[in-house]
Amino acid sequence: MAKQLVPIDELQLGSYVTGVASQTGDVVIKHAGWVRSELLIATLKQKGVSAVFIDPEQQLPPPKELPAAPAESVTPVVKPRTDFMQECARTELTLQSTRQQTAVTFEKMAQADNVDLTQPSQNCDKLLESSSRNPQALLYLQQVLQEDDALLRHAIRCACLMAAFCQTLQLPEATAQQYTLAALLHDAGKAQLKQLFPQEQPTDLAALPYSLALLEQSACTAEVLETVSGHLAPLAEQSGGAPLLAIVNRYANLQELVEQNKLSGPQLSAQLLKSAGQSLDARLTQQFLLGIGLYPPGSAVRLKSGKLALVLENHPKYADKPKVKLFYHSVHRHHLPAKVLDLAKLPEEQIVGAADLSEFALDLRQYF
Incomplete structure (x- = not known):
């Protein structure tokens, strides 16, 4: 089996991944397989994977676009997001x-x-x-x-x-x-x-x-x-x-x-x-x-600092860097003043995963 080192930012849909080459986390790929979604790539990035090994001989052809747009349709103009x-x-x-x-x-x-x-x-x-x-x-x-x-x-x-x-x-x-x-x-x-x-x-x-x-x-x-x-x-x-x-x-x-x-x-x-x-x-x-999104708007996440936050708006480019609103500290077990953070501008603060609020007897609906 041929093996090629590919940085995670260059990993393409259809690549056949055989293992993790370098990471800051502890991801283990138990079975080799094809990358069939951007969501998978975003998840690997979020878990700290920086490079993977692929088998270039098993690369899949480019996926077809679904659903197909009618022939008479035109390419839409991309408008800037409102606040x-x-x-x-x-x-x-x-x-x-x-x-x-x-x-x-x-x-x-x-x-x-x-x-x-x-x-x-x-x-x-x-x-x-x-x-x-x-x-x-x-x-x-x-x-x-x-x-x-x-x-x-x-x-x-x-x-x-x-x-x-x-x-x-x-x-x-x-x-x-x-x-x-x-x-x-x-x-x-x-x-x-x-x-x-x-x-x-x-x-x-x-x-x-x-x-x-x-x-x-x-x-x-x-x-x-x-x-x-x-x-x-x-x-x-x-x-x-x-x-x-x-x-x-x-x-x-x-x-x-x-x-x-x-x-x-x-x-x-x-x-x-x-x-x-x-x-x-x-x-x-x-x-x-x-x-x-990797972390849907309205869901709860745990940050590297131990703080819990409510996801507000996902970043259009970085799936693991949404805007969030702080509400609780999971380590010190106390509520936090509501504060909105843009994780794309705070490299020192990262999401480590989804938060299970039942662990803290919290009801997410109280923080919307």
Whole structure:
């Protein structure tokens, strides 16, 4: 087997890594394998790997871009990000409006009434506009969303995640709007089932036929129907926006488990990747996680100093150097004055990993 030393900054997708050449941590590569995602490279960097050995003879060809953009689409103009805090304040109002309108929509659908989708569509447009200004704000707000109604919480969370996902993939505006609307309304059938059977907890699969019937009755587009109808189907049968909604829906469901302390943040990503190539499209799953970030906005991390912090906004270039807000010291076991740090400007302070707040009997929701 040929062996070539490659600095971690020069490691490319498709490289066949055989071992770690140099590092400041203790990473051990038990099995040789291909680098199939930027997320893996970012993780190796974060763990202190500075160089690896690869076998150049087993280099994979360049991956195909997914999903393919329509021939008539044009390359979007990259706009500068708006200020994170300003965008959060602006988008919070949008989420309040979306929450109120979606509650009304679900109530009407529960009564099997015809629903005008103009307002929900406009709300989705606003979410996409926010995502184009700064997708980190949407990712943060869906994570910290305070909503007692589980159906509403899941619907809004999925719409936010889908809007950010569409921005990551740079999809055409019209397509992104339809996919985001599908994400917002994909569980509409649960509202009707809860009305019919208040003592039961409807599953996604049981609610799907009801959702499709209600969406057809509301004269939604074929694109929305295709996205909703296929998101629970086997991977080979998913088409249109269904592969994207399958990922978004699965991620949002796993988030619920994290909030119930049944799953940790790192386990969430691991669970999602476990489904990649099976029920979820592998490359799209990697793209989604890249957009979410190594440390998703709204998650808790432990710093080298022992301080715990809430991730606010990921750096557009350095996955391991987000902006964070301090709130607790894990060594001295006391709260800290809230302070925002830009880790990209503080080389002496680094993230050592995700923080398990149950170890300190802390509730992350208190620090948003």
